Amino acid sequence: MSKEIKVALAGNPNSGKTTAFNAITGARQHVGNYPGITVDKKEGFTSVGENKIHLIDLPGTYSLTAYTMEEIVARNVVADQRPDVVIDVLNAGALERNLYLAIQLMEMGAPLVLALNMMDEANKQGMKIDLAKLSELLNVPVVETVARTGDGIPSLMEATVKCAAENQGKKWEPLSISYGPDLDPALDKLIALIEENNVLTDRYPARWTAIKYLESDDEIIQLGREMHPVSAELEEIVKDVSKHLESTLATYPEAVIADYRYGFITSIIRQGVVTRLDATADRVALSDKIDRVVTHRFLGPLIMFGIMYLIYQITFTFSETPVGWFENFFGWLGGIVDANMSEGLLKSLIVSGVIDGVGGVMGFVPLIMFMFLQIALLEDSGYMARVAYMLDRVFRFFGLHGCSVMPFIVSGGIAGGCAVPGVMAARTLRSPKEKLATLITAPFMACGAKLPVFLLFVGIFFKEHQAMVMFLITMVAWACALIVSKILRNTVIKGESTPFVMELPPYRFPTMRGLFIHTWERTWQYIKKAGTVILAISILIWAAMTFPNLPADQVAAFDAQKTVVQEQIDSANASGAPAAELEEKLAMIENDEAEATLKNSYAGSIGVALEPVMRPAGFDWRTNIALVGGFAAKEVIVSTLGTAYSLGDVDPEDAAPLAERIAQDPNWTPSTAIAFLLFVLLYAPCFVTVVAIKQEAGSWKWALFSVVFNTGLAYIVAVAVVQIGKLL
Ligand code: GDP
Numbered sequence: 001m002s003k004e005i006k007v008a009l010a011g012n013p014n015s016g017k018t019t020a021f022n023a024i025t026g027a028r029q030h031v032g033n034y035p036g037i038t039v040d041k042k043e044g045f046t047s048v049g050e051n052k053i054h055l056i057d058l059p060g061t062y063s064l065t066a067y068t069m070e071e072i073v074a075r076n077v078v079a080d081q082r083p084d085v086v087i088d089v090l091n092a093g094a095l096e097r098n099l100y101l102a103i104q105l106m107e108m109g110a111p112l113v114l115a116l117n118m119m120d121e122a123n124k125q126g127m128k129i130d131l132a133k134l135s136e137l138l139n140v141p142v143v144e145t146v147a148r149t150g151d152g153i154p155s156l157m158e159a160t161v162k163c164a165a166e167n168q169g170k171k172w173e174p175l176s177i178s179y180g181p182d183l184d185p186a187l188d189k190l191i192a193l194i195e196e197n198n199v200l201t202d203r204y205p206a207r208w209t210a211i212k213y214l215e216s217d218d219e220i221i222q223l224g225r226e227m228h229p230v231s232a233e234l235e236e237i238v239k240d241v242s243k244h245l246e247s248t249l250a251t252y253p254e255a256v257i258a259d260y261r262y263g264f265i266t267s268i269i270r271q272g273v274v275t276r277l278d279a280t281a282d283r284v285a286l287s288d289k290i291d292r293v294v295t296h297r298f299l300g301p302l303i304m305f306g307i308m309y310l311i312y313q314i315t316f317t318f319s320e321t322p323v324g325w326f327e328n329f330f331g332w333l334g335g336i337v338d339a340n341m342s343e344g345l346l347k348s349l350i351v352s353g354v355i356d357g358v359g360g361v362m363g364f365v366p367l368i369m370f371m372f373l374q375i376a377l378l379e380d381s382g383y384m385a386r387v388a389y390m391l392d393r394v395f396r397f398f399g400l401h402g403c404s405v406m407p408f409i410v411s412g413g414i415a416g417g418c419a420v421p422g423v424m425a426a427r428t429l430r431s432p433k434e435k436l437a438t439l440i441t442a443p444f445m446a447c448g449a450k451l452p453v454f455l456l457f458v459g460i461f462f463k464e465h466q467a468m469v470m471f472l473i474t475m476v477a478w479a480c481a482l483i484v485s486k487i488l489r490n491t492v493i494k495g496e497s498t499p500f501v502m503e504l505p506p507y508r509f510p511t512m513r514g515l516f517i518h519t520w521e522r523t524w525q526y527i528k529k530a531g532t533v534i535l536a537i538s539i540l541i542w543a544a545m546t547f548p549n550l551p552a553d554q555v556a557a558f559d560a561q562k563t564v565v566q567e568q569i570d571s572a573n574a575s576g577a578p579a580a581e582l583e584e585k586l587a588m589i590e591n592d593e594a595e596a597t598l599k600n601s602y603a604g605s606i607g608v609a610l611e612p613v614m615r616p617a618g619f620d621w622r623t624n625i626a627l628v629g630g631f632a633a634k635e636v637i638v639s640t641l642g643t644a645y646s647l648g649d650v651d652p653e654d655a656a657p658l659a660e661r662i663a664q665d666p667n668w669t670p671s672t673a674i675a676f677l678l679f680v681l682l683y684a685p686c687f688v689t690v691v692a693i694k695q696e697a698g699s700w701k702w703a704l705f706s707v708v709f710n711t712g713l714a715y716i717v718a719v720a721v722v723q724i725g726k727l728l
Pocket residue numbers: 011012013014015016017018019020060117118119120121145146147148149380508509510511514
């Protein structure tokens with residue numbers, strides 16, 4: 001019999017889940033998004049004997065309570081898709097902590113197979129794990145694996161197929177552990193009510209839902225409220241027991257539940273499952289030694305800034321040549337189209353709208369790839385967690401939280417992130433006020449979409465010090481985020497700060513394969529966006545820049561002028577007189593016409609209408625159009641400038657790259673360039689980010705606040721720079 005077995009892969013972050021997924025599926029995988037959110041959805045296929053296996057990679061999580069988007073996604077997939085088997089990948093070296101998730105999966109009742117991964121490291125640390133005993137005590141199959149080398153993967157798949165066969169058609173059997181004399185009676189009451197009223201019983205075991213109520217799980221309580229009048233009664237029971245715990249033990253249900261879970265795990269581990277032979281010669285000790293230097297009070301930050309600076313240096317040094325190739329390629333492509341198509345709208349669309357617009361964005365692919373590669377290196381080695389750890393001390397002072405570091409870094413704290421997942425990463429913040437401050441300031445970071453703008457202008461105006469200036473821009477982003485959050489936390493979002501605990505994973509050597517996959521995943525996202533969203537917006541903006549046409553009388557006036565000069569040129573040529581000056585005159589008229597046409601278009605009208613406002617910041621109408629377009633997606637700023645300068649340029653024969661055109665425009669000076677860079681860095685988050693902020697903050701109010709406040713701030717900063725520049 002052959003049937004498709006649906007298998008979900010769960011595990012803590014850094015347990016080797018991705019590595020295991022790749023080892024199981026090889027190249028047969030598909031990466032997408034869960035609908036509406038940016039948590040990666042990875043699926044793959046493989047077969048074991050007769051059986052086809054459909055593998056779903058769940059996001060890495062420590063628990064299944066709704067603290068983060070990842071946790072919600074993970075448990076929803078298990079509840080809704082009812083996988084035949086869940087494989088939980090555990091880091092064997094940190095068995096206790098990793099079993100915490102396993103227990104919760106068992107409480108959901110899913111048929112489980114444990115993959116004790118990183119057994120090579122556990123062994124090196126001198127740990128001995130009795131797999132048979134662990135399997136017997138938990139009553140689930142346990143297989144040891146080294147995902148990195150593929151060892152144990154075949155046995156894991158065999159155990160999975162066997163588990164699926166054994167559980168086929170059977171009801172899920174949730175694990176039931178005791179939560180002590182205070183919670184157990186409350187649990188029983190909750191369970192009775194839940195079963196009686198069928199609260200979410202189609203998705204979750206009653207006991208599981210009851211525990212979530214006790215854990216104050218936002219999502220479950222919300223769902224309960226929407227569907228059942230009995231929800232109020234359930235919440236009342238939770239309130240009572242909470243009050244009781246508060247007055248007798250000065251604690252709350254969530255903490256008690258965690259204690260009992262760990263108690264359950266410890267009792268299992270103590271029964272001879274783990275023996276440590278030699279705990280000194282392990283990698284953890286080495287990590288500790290490294291950390292004594294790397295997270296040292298004074299040395300640590302120095303090393304951190306050194307590394308960040310190095311990233312920019314390396315990126316610029318190595319990417320110059322490939323960036324040149326890309327530029328040449330798009331130049332060549334434009335030339336071919338130009339030579340082979342007749343003048344007209346279609347040619348204009350392809351050259352100005354598509355090639356110049358998208359080409360401007362694609363040209364930065366090599367640069368961005370180098371940046372992503374180095375970020376992957378920092379992440380995979382474990383250094384990124386140290387950065388978060390060190391910055392936590394600083395963050396507290398500015399009214400933020402250690403958990404704000406990740407949203408900032410993801411948003412582009414080390415240039416090249418994206419504010420959408422960044423804003424979503426703020427879910428881990430428990431205090432609504434620290435979260436709000438993080439949501440509003442994270443979009444200041446130098447996200448991957450702003451990078452092309454920075455790179456373009458830095459390349460033109462600060463050619464000698466590119467890496468240095470890029471590094472400075474990143475520092476400015478951080479400084480603005482911190483200062484603004486300090487101000488906000490003392491005014492509109494006042495409130496106490498909350499304590500923070502964070503553990504540091506041991507350092508580890510990244511693998512080439514892991515680096516390659518991480519780099520490529522992000523680069524591909526960038527390319528895909530350029531090929532889809534950016535292409536669509538480019539075409540839209542091209543249309544807005546092309547229509548309506550210049551009124552016929554004006555076209556006629558330009559034509560008349562051109563005919564006069566052309567006749568003069570002809571007669572000069574005929575008599576052998578020099579015509580260079582006349583040629584120039586003709587070119588000037590054509591330039592004026594192109595500019596008048598662009599100015600007359602829809603986009604031009606908007607840009608011109610904004611000129612009085614933006615003039616103090618030194619931006620002309622072309623820049624204004626680009627900035628308005630940038631609200632849709634920041635990459636559009638470069639593509640719009642590309643189109644605007646290309647359309648304004650009448651002589652496509654010498655199709656100069658955008659950089660040269662900007663360099664020749666007298667409107668751009670170093671001080672307007674700086675003002676522009678800062679404006680782009682700080683102004684309204686892109687549309688998608690604004691929607692994400694709305695979701696995270698729970699109301700449009702703060703999403704709109706971020707648009708208005710950030711743009712206002714950007715404007716003030718840009719105007720200040722230009723005005724100070726004038727004085728100097
Ligand atoms: P994820 O966060 O769970 O997806 O973890 P990854 O698959 O990205 O793995 C994190 C790191 O652990 C990578 O550097 C892997 O190469 C490494 N790794 C994964 N499995 C093993 C293993 O079995 N042994 C060792 N030594 N390293 C592993």
